[in-house]
Amino acid sequence: xxxxxxxxxxxxxxQAVVPPGYVLDIEPDCGKNGIADATINLLSDYxxxxxxxxxxxxxxxxxxxxxxxxxxxxxxxxxxxxxxTCRFVKKKDAFVYTILVIVAFGSPGSRxxxxxxxxxxxxxxxPGAKKESSPIKVKPGAVAPKVIEGNTPPxxxxxxxxxxxxxxxxxxxxxxxxxxxxxxxxVTLGPADKGLRPESCDAxxxxxxxxxxxxxxxxxxxxxxxxxxxxxxxxxxxxxxxxVFTVNGDPxxxxxxxxxxxxxxxxxxxCFPKGRKRREQPVGSLASYLWNSRSTxxxxxxxxxxxxxxxxx
Numbered sequence: 001x002x003x004x005x006x007x008x009x010x011x012x013x014x015q016a017v018v019p020p021g022y023v024l025d026i027e028p029d030c031g032k033n034g035i036a037d038a039t040i041n042l043l044s045d046y047x048x049x050x051x052x053x054x055x056x057x058x059x060x061x062x063x064x065x066x067x068x069x070x071x072x073x074x075x076x077x078x079x080x081x082x083x084x085t086c087r088f089v090k091k092k093d094a095f096v097y098t099i100l101v102i103v104a105f106g107s108p109g110s111r112x113x114x115x116x117x118x119x120x121x122x123x124x125x126x127p128g129a130k131k132e133s134s135p136i137k138v139k140p141g142a143v144a145p146k147v148i149e150g151n152t153p154p155x156x157x158x159x160x161x162x163x164x165x166x167x168x169x170x171x172x173x174x175x176x177x178x179x180x181x182x183x184x185x186x187v188t189l190g191p192a193d194k195g196l197r198p199e200s201c202d203a204x205x206x207x208x209x210x211x212x213x214x215x216x217x218x219x220x221x222x223x224x225x226x227x228x229x230x231x232x233x234x235x236x237x238x239x240x241x242x243x244v245f246t247v248n249g250d251p252x253x254x255x256x257x258x259x260x261x262x263x264x265x266x267x268x269x270x271c272f273p274k275g276r277k278r279r280e281q282p283v284g285s286l287a288s289y290l291w292n293s294r295s296t297x298x299x300x301x302x303x304x305x306x307x308x309x310x311x312x313x
Contacts, residue, residue: 022046022180023167024103030123034095037082038123042070045167045181046105052121053100054086068167068181068241074099088123095125158190158261160297167241176244176253178306184230184239184255186297195262196237196295198230198270202257203311205250206301211311214239214257217270222311229271237270244302245309256298 025043042050042062050062050070055077062070075082076097077090088097101119164172164182172182188196201214203223213223217230219240228240237259247253 022177024048024117025168026101026103026119026121028121028123034076034097034123034125035078035080035082037073037075037084038088040072040074040099040101040121042072042101042103043068043167044070044103044105047179048103048105050101050103052086053102055089056087058086060086066181066241067243097123097125158188158193158196158295160186160188160196160259160261160295162186162255162257162297163299164255164302165238172302173300175303175305178244178304178308180244181241182244183241184257184299186230186237186257186259188235188259188261188295190261192263193235193261194264195232195235195266196259197232197262197266198237198239198257198259199294200258201239201255203245203247204254204256205247206252207248207250209248209250211247213242213255214270219271227271229269231269232267234265234267243309244304245311246304248312251304252301253304254299254301256296259295259297261295 023043023045025041027041027043029039029041031038040052040062042048044050045068047067048070050072052060052062052072052074054060054074060072062072064070072086073082073084075084075087077087081087086099088099090097099121101121103117103119105117163185164176165185166172167181169185171185176182184201186196186198197217198214199217200212203211203213211220211223213220214229219225219228223242223245224240230237230239244253
């Protein structure tokens with residue numbers, strides 16, 4: 001039996017330029033055998049919608065839980081193939097399968113998309129083909145309440161760095177484009193620290209305005225959903241993604257968070273849905289799980305470019 005290898009190719013006909021300063025990555029996973037479903041993965045930090053034109057001229061939208069990562073399963077039109085709503089178009093007399101993907105971009109707050117881009121995604125299972133994978137990467141250039149807590153430990157000697165990162169993990173400094181999806185990243189540098197757990201976070205403008213975005217590990221409901229928060233992995237913790245915003249119309253923005261420093265691993269989410277127990281907390285011996293200390297970290301000041309969503313305090 002002749003060996004069959006996967007060759008994954010892309011043909012992109014770009015009708016408009018991705019807005020400068022933003023990120024768009026498209027990376028299909030064609031699968032191993034041309035029978036199991038393929039998956040088209042899309043990453044964007046700008047307001048976007050994506051859909052595919054599948055076999056039979058059927059339009060199917062990508063799905064996303066956070067407006068940053070989008071996915072679409074695509075089935076092959078073969079015996080034993082999957083049952084995805086979207087199916088590839090097969091080229092005549094060849095094991096070559098294609099679909100058209102359109103990504104529509106729009107300015108923050110706009111109901112109409114301003115630009116779109118078209119990509120033809122091709123998965124080929126021709127005998128003797130060379131195995132390749134080459135993803136498309138387009139990279140152009142409320143008043144915070146006072147939290148009253150019992151058994152509050154003293155300040156930690158640990159040093160914690162905190163800053164914004166974009167959807168591919170690059171540190172952001174200086175200016176940020178309006179409508180961009182970002183998240184907070186914090187790292188503890190204490191050699192004996194095993195992790196850190198965010199408890200509360202505020203967004204501050206240059207005039208002293210302060211807006212709470214995290215309370216008791218969970219989002220405020222405006223910037224972060226009340227079921228969202230941070231996720232800790234080792235000595236690093238990341239917030240869920242959110243769109244940059246202004247506080248009282250001020251383009252200057254920075255963030256301040258309070259953390260508990262862990263002396264044992266404390267991986268996992270900072271927030272749990274209602275009805276589920278918050279991460280087990282030790283009774284009677286806090287130090288057996290956490291350092292008996294808290295620490296505060298603050299980002300640099302960011303300047304927002306363009307019209308962003310404004311949140312009053």
